[in-house]
Every structure is written in C-alpha cells, then in structure tokens.
Amino acid sequence: MTERVLVNQLQARADGPVSVSGWVETVRDQKKVQFVILRDETGAVQLVNPATRELEEGADAAAQAAHALTTTISELTHGTFLTVHGELKHDERVKLGGVEIKIGTLDIAAAALPETPIAADSGLDKRMDWRFLDLRQRRNNLLFRVQTTLEHAMRTFWIERDYIEVHSPKLMASASESNAELFSLEYFGDQTAYLAQSPQFYKQMAQAAGFGKIFEIAPAFRADPSFTSRHATEFTSIDAEISWIDSHEDVARMQEELLQVAFQAVKDKHGDEIEELFGIEVQVPQIPFPRIPLAEARRIVAERGYEIPRTDGDLDPEGERQISAHVEETYGHQFVFITDYHPEIRAFYHMRDPETGLTKSYDLLFKGVEITTGAQREHRVDVLVEQAKEKGLDLEHLEFYFDFFRYGAPPHGGFGMGLARVLMLLLGESSIREVTYLFRGPTRLAP
C-alpha cells in the first residue's frame, strides 16, 4: 500500500510531507487560493493550493505544473476520489481539525460525473436509489460502524460463554414458520425450495444435536407485502438458542445481559459521535429489564386511555408504544419484556405453562417497538405434534422437524431479534430503511 495517512491521524502527526486519500466534499475555488475539503472514512481535512491562474510565455516546468494543478482543482467534481501528496501544517485558525495540507501533487483515482444525483436532504426513496452516495454521509458511515461494534460485542459475549456459531441453511424444502409470506423457487427442475423465514427449526436442531448453546446472525426472508417502517423482505436476524433452561426466563436473562454488554460497547466506542450526529444519548440499560404479563400490560394501556382495537388479545403498535411509555415513566427504562401470551397468538412450538395454559414466552419492546420474540420451546414430541395439530398445520411437512425431537432432546429456548430494528431505535431513526445497507421491500430490489 502507499503510505496513506488516515485523516483522523493528522492532528497527532508532526508537520511535514504527508499523503492522504479520499473523496472531494467541497471545492472553494477563490481567485488567489483554492481550498478542497477531502473526506475519507475517518474524517475530513482541508487541502490548500495557491492558485496559478496565468501562465507566462516561456514559463519553467514548475510554473507549468503549478498552472496545471490549479486547473485540475478548478475542474474537480464533488465525489471524485483522489490522493494528495503535500505538506501537513498545523494551524489553529483552520476550523477543521486545526490542520491543513498544502497540495504538492494530486492524483485522481476516478473522477465523478459533475451532477451528483442526490443531496443529503433528498427524499428517502431517491437516496435509496443512490444508496452508495447516500452512505458517504458521516452519519451513515457511523451507523455501520455502530452496527459493527454492536454485533461484535454480541458475538464476543456469546463466544466467551462457549456458544457455537452456526450457519443454518437458507434454502429449505418446507416452510420454517408458516406457509404465508414464503418465497419459493424452482430447485433443479422438479423440486421446490423455500427461503428460510427464520433459522427457528435449525437452531432447535442444534439443541437435539447436543450443541448446548448456539447463535447465528444471518439473513432471513419474508415475502411480506407491507410497507411499514419496520418491515423488509430481507433482514438480518440475530438468533440464539440454549439448552437446559427452566423457562423462558433463562432466555430473557441471557438477552438482557447481552444487550447491556452490547450497548455499553457502542456507548464506549461511539457515544460522543452518536450524540453529535444523531442527537441521541445512548442509554446502557439496567438489568433486570422490567417484566409485565400481557394481561396486565393491556390493563395499563386501557387505563392510559388507549383502547386496543385488536380482538385477539395481543398489543398493537400503538399499544406497544403506550406500555413502553408507561415503563419509561414508571421505571425510567427503555426496555420491557411482555410475558404470558395466550397460545392462540403464538407459534405452535412455544411451550405452555401447565398451570396457566399460557405460553412460556415473551416479546421484548425497545422504545415502544417489538424487537424480539423469545420462548421456551416444546421439546416433548407428542405435545409438540398435538399443538401443531391444534393450529391446523400441515403435519406432513413438519415431520422432518418433529424428527429432531424423537431421538432425545433437552429443554431449550431462544430468541430472534431484528438487527435493523435495534439500530433504528438505538439511533432514533424513523425507518429500518435508513439503517439497512441495501433495503429490500416489495418494490425495492435494486440497486
């Protein structure tokens, strides 16, 4: 590599020759002096060049070069990637980091077309059309650094606790959750394959395989025709599953500790910059998170004056916001586990409490939005088959899944969590589209 210096290393560096690479953010082409703001993945720096506007006849090579450089800078387009070799100089008067670089030579790697199709304030859909330009914004760059830190903290948490990472297949012969919203494809002529809606069945398989504790962060697919700020047809799912639990409480305890550790890592590494660019103070959650049984949550929401229109006994999005507002006001907490869901509104594989008849499961809400469903799973195959039958499911297509439990299985449970939802809420963004590298929705398959 060239001896490239990153912009965030310039302040600590002594005056002298230096080489930086990045893209042109702005050019101020004044008569006597030219300024270029060059940005790289770590920051922005001011480049300066005393303009040589006129070339006298018989000018020497140096004068010719100076004139050529001035012309090159005058013609620089926004977004052009280039490398500058020059002289670094500390100067308190320079607002941008207190340094500037006097340009010696300038090498253009790839010049940008003159008309940039979007600006920072373009509409979301337009920005998504040109996502690679949109991602050059500082806040978007930060966003994916936050994502990186968040995920690495979670994986490290698990690996320190001897979890195994699995890569479960995304091509399946049957539906993993339900037959609705399933992408199907022709598989070598006579077979039909489906895209995994979640790693649910396969992470349970790892429990029957004696893996003990596992995690996976991977894409999941839902042919979901909805256009809300929280849904995508392809999303990154954060999944964990653990054996030998007593109830979903063991899962919840693992998850709250995980989130505490991960948020702490984000705050430590990016807290100041998040505050600067997103206006959000990252709150590291206290554990334990509050827990509220669903029936009580509904009572509280009703007492706050909101009547949930759903008749199935679940919360709706406004109900989720209301109960989270209550928790924030009462406990000063941004998270809440809602527990004790009726089997009718839960998947067939959720274990039921023999005393209450309710499922041993939870939803986790963060700032009023559901980010997770967790549960103890039913590992007794006779009960499991009975519950599937009760839901009217196609038992034949579930046989491969039931098999997982016919040769022994431990009590187990886990959760699935949407990465984009966590990021959206953590950074106070309005849609998962803003926090997804390349969003996929019913009318969005490109770029």
Added chain:
Amino acid sequence: MTERVLVNQLQARADGPVSVSGWVETVRDQKKVQFVILRDETGAVQLVNPATRELEEGADAAAQAAHALTTTISELTHGTFLTVHGELKHDERVKLGGVEIKIGTLDIAAAALPETPIAADSGLDKRMDWRFLDLRQRRNNLLFRVQTTLEHAMRTFWIERDYIEVHSPKLMASASESNAELFSLEYFGDQTAYLAQSPQFYKQMAQAAGFGKIFEIAPAFRADPSFTSRHATEFTSIDAEISWIDSHEDVARMQEELLQVAFQAVKDKHGDEIEELFGIEVQVPQIPFPRIPLAEARRIVAERGYEIPRTDGDLDPEGERQISAHVEETYGHQFVFITDYHPEIRAFYHMRDPETGLTKSYDLLFKGVEITTGAQREHRVDVLVEQAKEKGLDLEHLEFYFDFFRYGAPPHGGFGMGLARVLMLLLGESSIREVTYLFRGPTRLAP
C-alpha cells in the same frame, strides 16, 4: 437455570452433590450395578447405580424408589436427554476422567426412540439424513467449535483494524457474477429476483461509498449441478474488500496475515483436541506465503510429469494438487498464491496490468485445493465497461453496477473465501459435506 454443572468442570470440583445434564451414550446394565455414560457438549461422564432388581413385599419408599430407578435405567434408550442429581466421587480407577456420579434421582427430559437410525460408521448420505444425530459425535461438535473460533478470530482481526461489517442483500434484481448457475424466484408477481452468487458487487459498492475496509461472512447461492466434494448450492462465503491498494498484493498480504492469526487461534484453543479426534496437527502458516505466477506453476507441474488437459491455460484440480505438492516439498508450506492469470479466465472486473496484459489477481491454494480468488478490481468505469463488453456480457443489466463507479471510486480489491473448504482442508476431511452444518446440493434440500 438449574445449577447444572458441565462435564468438563467435574474433575476440578470437590466430591459431593452435583447435577449434570446430557444425553445417554451407552448403558451397561449389569446384574448388580448399572453404568450410564452421559455426554454433554463438553465431555462424557460415568454415572453409576447399584441395581435393586427385586422389590420385597412391604418395601419402604426408599426401596421402592431404588427399584424404580433401576428399572428406569434398564429401559434407557441411547440418545435420551436427562438430568441426574447425584454424588460426585473422584476415583482414579474410572478411566473416563477419573470421576463418577452415583445417581440420586434421574429426570428424563425426552426419551429417544429405541432404534437410532445411524451409527458413527454409517455412510455419508445416511448420516446427512439424520444430521442432528450425526452432529452428536465428538468430532462434529469439535468441528463447529473450530469454525466458531476461526470466524471469531477473523472478525476480531478485521475489527481491530477498523473494518466495517456489512450485510449485503441476497435478493438481487440482476446476476452478481454470471447468468449461469443462478437461482431465480418470482418476486411479488411481476418481478424476478435472483439469489446472490457472491457479495461481489455490493462489497465493491462499499468502496464507492467511502467505507474503506469491509468484511462480510454470509450465505451465497449457486445453482451448480455438480456433485464434487468441493461444491454446494449454498455455502458460507468469507469476503473482504479494501480501498486504496496498489495492487492485488495488498489484498494477498492482508489475507495471509488474517489466516495466520486465525489458524493460530484455532491451534491455541483446539490444537490438542484436533490432533486427538482428527489426527491432524494444525500448522500455523508462516508469512509471506509463497507466490508463483500461473505460467511458472504450469511449467513446474509439467516438469513433475503431469499434463494439464485444460486448454484455457488454467490449472485443473490435479494441477492444483501438483503445484501444492511442489510448494510443500520445496518450501514446507501448505499455502500458495498463484498469480498473473490471463483475462480470458478471470471475471471482467479484474484489473489488468498494463505492461503484461495479465490480471492483477490471484488464487489461493491450501493443501492442493483452491479456497480463494482475490484481485484488484477495475475502478475506472470506462475500462470496466470495455472489459464487460469484451466478455460479451449483457451491459444493460450491469448498469446499476457501473453506476457505482461513475461518481468517484477509489482503487480497491478484495477476496472471497469458502468457509467449508478451509475447514475441510484444515481438519483433513474428505468433503465439505462433512463440515457444513446442513449441506445443500442438487439432490439435498433436507432436513
């Protein structure tokens, strides 16, 4: 959670009450004493119970319980998951770890059907049908721990060097590499989506977005009808891409350092166990890895007496084995970079050396098998379009990709590496099917 103790913690624990959970590996039901070997994700332990075969009339509760326990143990099936509360006792005579547990109570979580459909020596296809049972083998459990360590070491290497982790979409409107071997699906009626064959275009997009250095570990899909030991229709691809390189050499240097660090982590954590269960000594590769231009590699292979039947100038699998054997004999090295491929046998986006006309790319061979293609990419859009045209590609469908380079882009390059191939070779396995959690091939879509 119950106060479950993992089997590998028993040796260090004092004699006394203890609770362990796992699955039944064997039962020796002798007349006077019963032995159960219980395995969990960390090891195996011997459970012992003095048999109470007869129950006298008027026997007390304790005698009844003892008789019931004896019966339960006699009826235990292989694979049954259970928890035992008992008394831990250190005893040098016990071969298995020098400890045993006298059973107090025994709780069956889920009893296994009596006939286990596979044994450790069953054929590969049969074992894949019952993969969840196959995975209970110690070597398979270790295999996925090795995978976990390998990946975590790689991610940590990158994150310590400020790489951004991306999740590129697996649903695309166009092919990412070629139109061959592409899975397509109906996307909301009137659209066609394709499954990503690699994250190639989208990791390059991150370079135009100014991300600098990125990585991704994610599934990739190829509708590849081949049945070799090295191919799958779905596989885990390890990808990295970096900006401001001078040539593919910068990519190769990053990759060899990455592999050295990752192999060291595997050796440190699992070296002894790999030697015990796979009979393989993990060799941490020295850097730099040897580099051999393709033309020279072909000469060497020919001198060894092997005539490559391919006429396109590339190596074939036997040629790869031959050149690797040469490198092993000459340099004692298991890795070799083959460089300087002709553009005809490389993707259109590989940058070409203006002097030689050859691509600035490499293949990395490990123990005679290709595990990676790496290259500097062509970032100058006019040259890129020309190269695509020369290959006879459908330019219209590549417009979205060309756009990435029209608004400025840095010189960049990267590599893609197949996780399963690395694991297969590292552990001396004969097929990627053995090292994939759930293999997917033309006739394999289940379980």
